Amino acid sequence: MTKRPFPFSAIVGQDDMKRAMILTAIDPGIGGVLVFGDRGTGKSTAVRALAALLPPITAIVGCPVNAEQHEDCPDWAENVTRKKQKCPTPVIDLPLGATEDRVVGALDIERALTRGEKAFEPGLLARANRGYLYIDEVNLLEDHIVDLLLDVAQSGENVVEREGLSIRHPARFVLVGSGNPEEGELRPQLLDRFGLSVEVRSPQDVAQRIEVIKRRDAFETDTSAFLEVYDKQDAKIRRAILAARKALPNIETPDAILADCAELCIALGSDGLRGELTLLRTARALAAYEKAKVLTRSHLSRIAPIALSHRLRRDPLDEAGSTTRVTRTVEAVLA
Amino acid sequence: MSAESWQNAALALRLLALDPQGLGGAVIKMRASPARDAVLAQFSSTERVRKLPTTISDEQLFGGLDLAATLAAGHVTTSSGFFDTSCIALIPMAERCDESLAAKLCHLTDAGQSDGIVALDEGIERNERVPDSLADRLAFHIAPEGRMPDNWATPASNSDGVSVSIAEAQIQLTVLAVRFGISSLRAPLLALNTARVHARLHGRSDLTSADVETAAKLVYPHRATQMPETDDDTAPPPPSESDDTPSPQNEGEVENLTDTDMLVDAVTALLPDGVLKGLAAAGTNRRSNGNGAGQKRTSNRRGRPLPSRPGRLDGTSRIDLIATLRAAAPWQPMRQAQQPERTGLLIRPSDIRLKRYAQHSDRLLIFSVDASGSAAVSRLGEAKGAIELLLADAYASRDHVALIAFRGTEAELLLPPTRSLVQTKRRLSAMPGGGGTPLAAGLQSAMELAEQSQGRGLSPTIVVLTDGRANIALDGAANRTQAAADAHTVARAIRVRGTKSLVIDMSNRPQRALEDLGRAMDGAYIALPRADAQRVTGAVTAALGG
Structure with missing residues (x-):
C-alpha cells in the first residue's frame, strides 16, 4: 500500500528547496539537487511531492528507457512499439543497499532460468532516464554504487559489461539527493556533481511550525479533501514550469552578466568551470520562471548561494559555513 | 516516579x-x-x-527473487x-x-x-x-525505572479534563515542542496522533486536555533538548540554546501559551535525570552521535553482509552459494548440451561469487588535550591551532576524531568518536582551561576510548597534547611524584595494548619527562616550540601510517 505523496504546494516554507527543485524541473541540464538538513524538515516529503507535480513526458510505449523517438530506443530492447504515450516524469527511488544489479541492470534471471535465453533486464538507471533519480540518505550510500552513479551521471550513458552481456543505453537523469550531514559527509567528488545544494533547517517560527502540523494532520485525516485544495495550486506551479521551459531558450544573456558569473566564481575560488555553467543555467531558469526576458544581476545573486556553496574548496573548520561566504562574496562582487 | x-x-x-x-x-x-x-x-x-x-x-526486508x-x-x-x-x-x-x-x-x-x-x-x-x-x-x-510494581499494568485513574478542539491541540503541542527545544516536526505530529488514540482508548471521539497531556507526557520527555523557561522566570535564556530556538515568549501572536504551562510541568516531571545534566555540557546529549557510518572497509571474513562479487576461491574467502547458483543458472541448458554425460548443476569457476562483508576499520584520532591552568598559560592556543591542522588532515583522509580534555582532577570526553569536524572545532574552541594537570587520567581515558573503539573495529591513534607538568595522580590527589609515576604506568599500559600514539609537547621549553613518556608509550614525540605545521602533520602521518 502506498499513500499519495503530500502535495508540493502544501509544503510550508523551505522556499530555497522548493525553488531549487522547480528550477531543475525547468532545465534538467542544471544537474540535480542536493538537500542537506536536519531530521523532520520535509526533505523526503518534498522530493516525493515532486513526482506528482512534474509535467508528464511523452515516451514510446514499451521502451525501457522512456525514449521519446523510436530511433532512440536501445537495440536490445524488445516489445518496443511505435505508439507514444504520455506518462508521468519518472522519479526513481534508489534505496540504500541496492545491489549493483538493481542499479545498472543485469541478466534477466526469469528468462535465463526458464528459457535459457540471455537477455538484459534494465535496472534503475534505465528507468530513471529522462527523469529523476532520488537517493535518500545519499551520504550513506555504498562507495562502489556512488562511483558508478558518478560515472553514469557524467556520461549520460550506462554501459554494462558483465555476465556475458555488453549493453549500453542512455541514462540522462537528474540526481536528487537528500541526507543529514550529521550522519556522515558526502565525498567532494559527488558533491560537485550536484548542480544545486540546499541546506534546510526546521522552521524556527512557532506560527509556521503550527501551520506545518495543521496541514500534515489535515492531509493524514482527510486526504482527499486536502488534495482537492492543493491539487489546484500544484497545477498552477506545473503550468508555470511548462511556460518557463518554453521561454527558456529566448532568455537574453547580456555579456556583462557572463562577466559577473566568471568574476564571482574566481572570487570564490571554486574548482573548475562547472560552477559558472551551473550558475548561468540556473539563473536563466529562474529568469524564465519569473517571466523575465533578460537575465539580470538580481537573478544571479539570488541563485549564487544554492549554485555555488557546495563547490568551494571545503574548509571544514570554517565556522561561518559556505553559504555565508558565498553571500558575502556576491555582495562584494555585484555591489 | x-x-x-x-x-x-x-x-x-x-x-x-x-x-x-x-x-x-x-x-x-x-x-x-x-x-x-x-x-x-x-x-x-x-x-x-x-x-x-x-x-x-x-531480499527479506523488501521481498525479492526466491531462488x-x-x-x-x-x-x-x-x-x-x-x-x-x-x-x-x-x-x-x-x-x-x-x-x-x-x-x-x-x-x-x-x-x-x-x-x-x-x-x-x-x-x-x-x-x-x-x-x-x-x-x-x-x-x-x-524506559521504565526502578523495580517493576505489581500493579503496573493497571492504568492510573485519569480524569477526562476539559474538551479541546483539534486546532487547539495542534497549537498546544507544537508550542510545547518548541519550548522543549524539539526541532523535528515529527514529534508534534506523533503527539497529536497519540492524543487521538488515547481518546479512542477511552471511547471518546473528541480530544480532551487529558489526551493532550498524556500525549505530551509520552512523546516529548526523551526528545527534549532544553528546559522551557517559565513565564515568571525573568532570567535571560542560556545563550547556547537561545540561538537555536527562539524563546516562545517573543511569539506574541501565539495564543494559548499559558495553557501549555500545565503541560510543561507534566513533561518536566518525566524528563530523564541525565537530560539536564547533558544540557549543561552544551547539549552534548544531542548532535554528538556521529558514528561515521558510510566509511567501511570491505572484508571477506566478518561484519555485515554486502552484495557478493565475482572472484576466485583462494582459501581466505567464503563462497556465496546463492549468488553462485544464480550466476550459473542461466548457462545450464547450454552446458548440459555440451556435456550431456554430466548430470546435476554445471558450475564453472567464472560463476563463483564470493561473500563480502562490511567492516568498520576506520581510523580514529583521539586527542587528549591538557587544558590545565599551566597549559592555558603557556600555549593552549597554539595547541588548539596544531589540533586544527591535524583535523584538516583527518578530514582529508576521512578519519574519525574524538576529543578528551583533562583538567582539574579528571579527564572528560568532550566529543565521542565522530567525523563531524565542524563539531570538533566548535567543541575545541569552547574548551575551557584552568586547574591541575591530571595527565594520567587523560591518558587513561584515551586508552579506554581506544580500547572501546578497537572493539568496534576502529583503529585508534592517541594524540596527547600536554605541557607535561603532571601534578594530579590517578586517585585525584595533588602529588607530583605520584602523578608522574601514574602517567608512566598508564603510558606503559598503552604500549602493551599496541595503540599507536603521539605526544605533542606544548610547554615553553621542551620537557625531558615528556620525551620519556613518549618512549614509554612507544609513540612519536614532538615539541611544539620547535615544530612547524609541516612537522606536526608529518609526525602524525608517520604515526598513523606506521
Whole structure:
C-alpha cells in the first residue's frame, strides 16, 4: 500500500528547496539537487511531492528507457512499439543497499532460468532516464554504487559489461539527493556533481511550525479533501514550469552578466568551470520562471548561494559555513 | 516516579497496539530481563509481532527473487517482503542497527508500508543506541525505572479534563515542542496522533486536555533538548540554546501559551535525570552521535553482509552459494548440451561469487588535550591551532576524531568518536582551561576510548597534547611524584595494548619527562616550540601510517 505523496504546494516554507527543485524541473541540464538538513524538515516529503507535480513526458510505449523517438530506443530492447504515450516524469527511488544489479541492470534471471535465453533486464538507471533519480540518505550510500552513479551521471550513458552481456543505453537523469550531514559527509567528488545544494533547517517560527502540523494532520485525516485544495495550486506551479521551459531558450544573456558569473566564481575560488555553467543555467531558469526576458544581476545573486556553496574548496573548520561566504562574496562582487 | 514510569510504559504499549501504524512504534530501552518479557508479553498479546533481526537482508526486508522456489517451479517466484504481511516488527538489540538499515526502515515507515516498529535498545554506553533517524519516527521511548510494581499494568485513574478542539491541540503541542527545544516536526505530529488514540482508548471521539497531556507526557520527555523557561522566570535564556530556538515568549501572536504551562510541568516531571545534566555540557546529549557510518572497509571474513562479487576461491574467502547458483543458472541448458554425460548443476569457476562483508576499520584520532591552568598559560592556543591542522588532515583522509580534555582532577570526553569536524572545532574552541594537570587520567581515558573503539573495529591513534607538568595522580590527589609515576604506568599500559600514539609537547621549553613518556608509550614525540605545521602533520602521518 502506498499513500499519495503530500502535495508540493502544501509544503510550508523551505522556499530555497522548493525553488531549487522547480528550477531543475525547468532545465534538467542544471544537474540535480542536493538537500542537506536536519531530521523532520520535509526533505523526503518534498522530493516525493515532486513526482506528482512534474509535467508528464511523452515516451514510446514499451521502451525501457522512456525514449521519446523510436530511433532512440536501445537495440536490445524488445516489445518496443511505435505508439507514444504520455506518462508521468519518472522519479526513481534508489534505496540504500541496492545491489549493483538493481542499479545498472543485469541478466534477466526469469528468462535465463526458464528459457535459457540471455537477455538484459534494465535496472534503475534505465528507468530513471529522462527523469529523476532520488537517493535518500545519499551520504550513506555504498562507495562502489556512488562511483558508478558518478560515472553514469557524467556520461549520460550506462554501459554494462558483465555476465556475458555488453549493453549500453542512455541514462540522462537528474540526481536528487537528500541526507543529514550529521550522519556522515558526502565525498567532494559527488558533491560537485550536484548542480544545486540546499541546506534546510526546521522552521524556527512557532506560527509556521503550527501551520506545518495543521496541514500534515489535515492531509493524514482527510486526504482527499486536502488534495482537492492543493491539487489546484500544484497545477498552477506545473503550468508555470511548462511556460518557463518554453521561454527558456529566448532568455537574453547580456555579456556583462557572463562577466559577473566568471568574476564571482574566481572570487570564490571554486574548482573548475562547472560552477559558472551551473550558475548561468540556473539563473536563466529562474529568469524564465519569473517571466523575465533578460537575465539580470538580481537573478544571479539570488541563485549564487544554492549554485555555488557546495563547490568551494571545503574548509571544514570554517565556522561561518559556505553559504555565508558565498553571500558575502556576491555582495562584494555585484555591489 | 518509578511507578509512574511503569504505568506510562503500559499505557504507551496499549496505545501502540491500537494504532501501530499511526504512531510508528516505540523504543524500549531495557536490558533482557523478566521485566522486559513482562512488558513485551503485555504488548504481544494484542498484536501480531515478528522479529526483525538487524542483519536482515534486503531480499527479506523488501521481498525479492526466491531462488529456490524459482528453480523448482521453473518460473520466477518472488518472496514477500517483511511488511507484506501485516505485523509489528520487533528489533532485538536495536542499538546494533546501523544507519543504512535505519534508513531503509525509515523509508518503509514514511511510505506507510510499515505497521509499527518496536526497537529493543539494550545499549549500555551512551553512544550505543537506536539510530536517531529511526527513533525520530517512533512515537514512544519506554524506559521504565526502578523495580517493576505489581500493579503496573493497571492504568492510573485519569480524569477526562476539559474538551479541546483539534486546532487547539495542534497549537498546544507544537508550542510545547518548541519550548522543549524539539526541532523535528515529527514529534508534534506523533503527539497529536497519540492524543487521538488515547481518546479512542477511552471511547471518546473528541480530544480532551487529558489526551493532550498524556500525549505530551509520552512523546516529548526523551526528545527534549532544553528546559522551557517559565513565564515568571525573568532570567535571560542560556545563550547556547537561545540561538537555536527562539524563546516562545517573543511569539506574541501565539495564543494559548499559558495553557501549555500545565503541560510543561507534566513533561518536566518525566524528563530523564541525565537530560539536564547533558544540557549543561552544551547539549552534548544531542548532535554528538556521529558514528561515521558510510566509511567501511570491505572484508571477506566478518561484519555485515554486502552484495557478493565475482572472484576466485583462494582459501581466505567464503563462497556465496546463492549468488553462485544464480550466476550459473542461466548457462545450464547450454552446458548440459555440451556435456550431456554430466548430470546435476554445471558450475564453472567464472560463476563463483564470493561473500563480502562490511567492516568498520576506520581510523580514529583521539586527542587528549591538557587544558590545565599551566597549559592555558603557556600555549593552549597554539595547541588548539596544531589540533586544527591535524583535523584538516583527518578530514582529508576521512578519519574519525574524538576529543578528551583533562583538567582539574579528571579527564572528560568532550566529543565521542565522530567525523563531524565542524563539531570538533566548535567543541575545541569552547574548551575551557584552568586547574591541575591530571595527565594520567587523560591518558587513561584515551586508552579506554581506544580500547572501546578497537572493539568496534576502529583503529585508534592517541594524540596527547600536554605541557607535561603532571601534578594530579590517578586517585585525584595533588602529588607530583605520584602523578608522574601514574602517567608512566598508564603510558606503559598503552604500549602493551599496541595503540599507536603521539605526544605533542606544548610547554615553553621542551620537557625531558615528556620525551620519556613518549618512549614509554612507544609513540612519536614532538615539541611544539620547535615544530612547524609541516612537522606536526608529518609526525602524525608517520604515526598513523606506521
